[in-house]
Amino acid sequence: MKVVAVTACPTGIAHTYMAADKLSDTAKKLGIPIKVETQGAMGIENRLTEQDIHRADIVVMAADIRVEYGERFESKLCINVSIQDALKKPQNIFSQCQKLMK
Amino acid sequence: MKNELKFNCSLVNGIHARPASHLEKVCKQFDCEITLTNLRSGNTGNAKSVLSLVGTDTLLNDACILTFDGQDSRQALHKLTQYINNEFAHCDQALDKPGASEAIVLPQSLLRHQPTLLQGKCLALGIGKGLLIGNEDINLNLFRTEIQYDETARFDNARQQVTNNLELAVQGADGAEKEIISAHLSILNDITFVDDIKKHLAGQSTANAVLASLETVSQQLEQSSSAYLRERVVDIRDVATQLLCAAYPDIKITAKLTLTEPSIVIANDLTPSQFLGLDKELLQGLILTHAGSTSHTVILARAFNIPTLSGIEAAQCTDALNSEVYLDASLGVLAVQANEGVRCYFDRAITLNQQLSDKQGAYAALSAQTSDGKGIEIAANIACSVEAQPAFEKGAQGIGLFRTEMLFMDRSEAPKEEEQYQQYRQVLQAAGDKPVIIRTMDIGGDKPIDYLNLPQEANPFLGYRAVRIYPAFIDLFHNQLSAILRASLHGNAKIMIPMIQSIEEIRWVKEQIEIVKNRLTAQELEFDNDVPLGIMVEIPAVAFIIDQFCQEVEFFSIGSNDMTQYLLAVDRDNDSVAHLYNSLAPSFLRMLDQVVSTAHQYGHWVGLCGELGADAKVLPLLIGAGLDEISMSAPKIAPAKAALSKLNSSDCQELFEQACLCPTITDVQALLDKASATQESKPLLSTECVLKNADFSCKEEVIQSMVGNLGLHGRTENTYKLEEDIWAREAVFSTALGHGFAIPHTKSEHIRDSSISIAHLNKPIDWQSDSGDVDVVIMLTLNKEQGDQHMRIFSSLARKLIHESFRDQLRDSKDEAGIISMLEKELAI
Incomplete structure (x- = not known):
């Protein structure tokens, strides 16, 4: 299973980046390849390319605000979670992903 | 023959004293008996008595009946119908809601504790904590006495005397004050009140009769459902107190307030002498219900760092009297019945405030200079001699403005020369070798003095005040000059003349100084012959002939408040135009430039006294203008020195030159904002x-x-x-x-x-x-x-x-x- 994710929080100062790292770290532990785009106060970083999205099996949107350029994921399997979920129960998110994939 | 008139009360605040006195006046034109019945409360009252009318407890929209009984009842009905329909609704205006115009956002860390707050208006900054002490509790029982001789005569005389006083006062009053005095007058002439007292006089002394009636009426009002009417008890009490004082002139009820622990004092207003009589160590805050920002007590409160609010009535916080309260003048609130969270908030706020003043206080002892070493004198404005010592402790490098008019106010006759001499000497001695600029009395206009009997004026700021009244009160002026010249032997004094507008005026003043000097020499009294003479630059005309003034005087001090007001033709106390009052106007800055640069060409010294000097944001402009001195209220001195130490003088000069070229106030403000943003920034981590x-x-x-x-x-x-x-x-x-x-x-x-x-x-x-x-x-x-x-x-x-x-x-x-x-x-x- 290959995952791409986008994180975004209201002020874009702290939680966007914490959630991004939390998702990357957890995925690493679980042996799941992942790339996380952050949409914070510094704008979009680690931007997901068309190719990244094309190759991914599932998209995780960890956001408390509207995600920019959401239309990129229109044809993809998506799971929407809150920033809080990403920070507190990142493992649950990946097991949900696995369930959806089945 | 009876007639009736039904109506609904259309007054927002119900029938309280003011509308009641209007209604009473109309009813008194007729001989028939007129009664008001309130169908809601069931109360009935004599419509020819303010107190009876107030006692009917009539509120907005109450259904009422006026009953007319007697010969001219038909005419009365006709007149009253017209009056009720056309005029009654307009005889009272809605009361101002205190704090409604202020848009201070209270911090969440306070609001989340659900505090009980009373909103007021800030007059002097700071936060204080202490017991809430009322200053209005004059103990009227002190007057209680046995019947002495002719009690009816005693009462009639007293009533006549108070009536005379109030009638005199009502002529000189306007606006709200006039309404209040009129209301007091009608209480004094109220049939029910007076008849009630007279009934008691049959078997009691005047004092006991007045107190008995006071009690009856107060009880009636206190039962009213309207908070406004309940608060009017204060008015009746006030009238009763005046009656008692007039009836028993020998009984002195000086309400001297002695504080025994940290306290916050609430009073209608305090006289400066009452304020000075309070222990400043224990006085943690003041609420002066009716004081304005220019009241002399308020000026003193600022000088002594006493947080002060106005706009809160004692009646609003009777429950809180003698309990611990917090007064936060920056937030404009009095917090009563504080719970644990609220106490926590204010205790922390007090600590933070203290830390800030300690931090700034460290600058007090330093000499005032910019980061590149350019010195400027930071001096204090004072209004009485007791302020001098604390001002020097707060870092004043001189007294830039000693407003002497307070010596002349709140008293029945002018101070003698000797008394003035002692005052000036005390300030000069406290100053040591530091300069003290003594401004001769700025009396008249908005600072009236009873014993001078100055005429009422339509436009006092453009009228008969300051140097303009000296010729008519020449002895007063001579005495003041004499006192200053003699006191000058004890320090470094300078004389400054207010409201000078022409060379003729200053030449006249110089002649007077010579006359006084000759008089002193003839009396063989010692004085300093070389006291420098200067003028206030507050009338725009002076700015254009500074070069000529340089031939006549040795120094100048720009009075920024009046100068702004006169230059822009804006009365800053008039709410409709107050927003136009702004000393950042490019015209003001160019005036400043003109005065300072011309005076400097002639080697003359220029200071600035006024509220502008204490505004940290404006400081770079004042430095840039090249002023030699800035004078402000003492608590602002250390912060000003701290702000000054971060400025670069040549940057300030450039900034001032740019500001003078700005077309609008907004441009000047933007320039200042930009300048403050480019100041060296602090590290992210520290x-x-x-x-x-x-x-x-x-x-x-x-x-x-x-x-x-x-x-x-x-x-x-x-x-x-x-x-x-x-x-x-x-x-x-x-x-x-x-x-x-x-x-x-x-x-x-x-x-x-x-x-x-x-x-x-x-x-x-x-x-x-x-x-x-x-x-x-x-x-x-x-x-x-x-x-x-x-x-x-x-x-x-x-x-x-x-x-x-x-x-x-x-x-x-x-x-x-x-x-x-x-x-x-x-x-x-």
Whole structure:
């Protein structure tokens, strides 16, 4: 299973980046390849390319605000979670992903 | 023959004293008996008696009947029908809602504790805590006495005397004051009240009769359902007190207030002498219900650093009397019945305030100079001699303005020369060799003096005041000059003349000084023959002939308040035009430039006294203009020295030149904003923002303290607004991270320099989240304008916080420096 994710929080100062790292770290532990785009106060970083999205099996949107350029994921399997979920129960998110994939 | 008139009361505040006296006046034109019956309350009252009318407890929309019984009842009905339909509704205006126009946002860290607050208006800044003490409780029982001789005559004389006084007063009053005096007059002539007293006089002394009637009427009013009417008891009491004082002139009821513990005093108004009689160590705050910002007591309160509010009535807080209250003048509130959280907020606010004044106080002893070493004199404005010593303790390098008119006010005759001499000498001795500019009396206009009998004027600011009245009161002026010249032997005095407008005037003054000197020589009294003479520059005309004044006087002091008012033709006390009053007007700045540069060409000294000098934001312009001295109220001196030490004089000069070229006030303001933004910024990480071993008891206190700490170190100019931004983010979802960490944060326009603040708490607290208690708080405050570089550090710190090892390092750091060096290393700063 290959995952791409986008994180975004209201002020874009702290939680966007914490959630991004939390998702990357957890995925690493679980042996799941992942790339996380952050949409914070510094704008979009680690931007997901068309190719990244094309190759991914599932998209995780960890956001408390509207995600920019959401239309990129229109044809993809998506799971929407809150920033809080990403920070507190990142493992649950990946097991949900696995369930959806089945 | 009976007639009736039914109507609904259309008065917002019901029939209280003011409309009642209007109604009474109309009814008294007729001989028939007129009664008002309130169908809601069931009360009936004599419509020819204000107190009876008030006693009917008539509120807005109450159904009422006026009954007319007697010969001319038909005419009365006709007249009253017209009156009720056409005039009654307009005879009273809705009361101002106190604080309604003020838009102060109260901090969440206070509001979340659900405080009981009374809103007032700030007159002198600061926060205080103490017992709420009322100053109005004159003990009327002191008058109680046995029947002496002819009690009816005693009462009639007293009533006549008070009537005369009030009638005289009503002529000189206007607006609200006039209405109040008129209402008092009608109470005094009220049939019910007077008849009731006279009934008691049959078997009692005047004092006991008045007190008995007072009690009856007060009880009636106190039962009223209208808060406004209940508060009118004060008026009846006031009238009764005046009657008693007139009836028993030998009984002195000087309401001397003695404080025994830290206190906040509430009074209608205090005279300056009453204020000076209070122990300033114990006086923690003042509420002067009716005082304006120019009242002399208020000026004194500012000089003594006593937080002061107006606009709160004693009747609003009777329950709080003699209990502990907090007065926060910056927020404009009095907090009564404070719960634990509210106490916590204010105790912390008091601590922060104290820290700020300690920090600024360190500058008090330093000489005032810019970062590049240009010196400027920072002096104090005072209004009486007792202020001098505290002013020098607060860092004054001189007295830039000694307003002597207060010596002449609140008394029945002018002070003798000897008394003035003692006052001036005290100030000069307190000053040592520092200069003291004594301004001769600025009396008249808005500062009337009873014993001079100056005429009422339509336009007092353009009228008969200051130097203009000296010729008519020549002895008064000579005595003052004489007192100053003699006192000058004891220090470095200068004489300054207010409201000078022409060379003729100053030449006349110089002749008078010669006359006084000759008189002193003839009397063989010693004096200083070389006291420098200067003028206030407050009339725009003077600015154009400064070169000619340089031939006549030795120094100038620009009175920024009056100068702005006269230059822009704006009365700053008139709400409709007050917004036009602004000393940043380019015209004002060019006037300043004209005065200073011309005077300097002739080698003359120029100071500035007025509120403008104390405005830290304007300071760079005043330095840039090249002023030799700035004079302000004493508490502002240390902060001004602190602000001055961060300015560069040639930058200021350039700024002033640019400001003089600006077409609008907005442009000048934008220029100042830009200049303050380009001042050297503070580092993101600094030990000053680390609070190790902090004793905070709740989330509110943590945020209040951490934001307050940023204010303390000049990183934010508006702690309240920055706090508001932090709480706005907190409202989205709690910033607790778990593991005992929380990261409140905001991107705000109210932080001057982006900052990372860290608090390590002694005891974990509830962060109001489901992530457990918190003992390490990292607050990120990002300036909206400061770019990505800070943001990158913030995001990298956020990322690191999810790692246990990093959190442990942070928590285990021993001290402030340890935390900072660890963060600098980890964040590669």
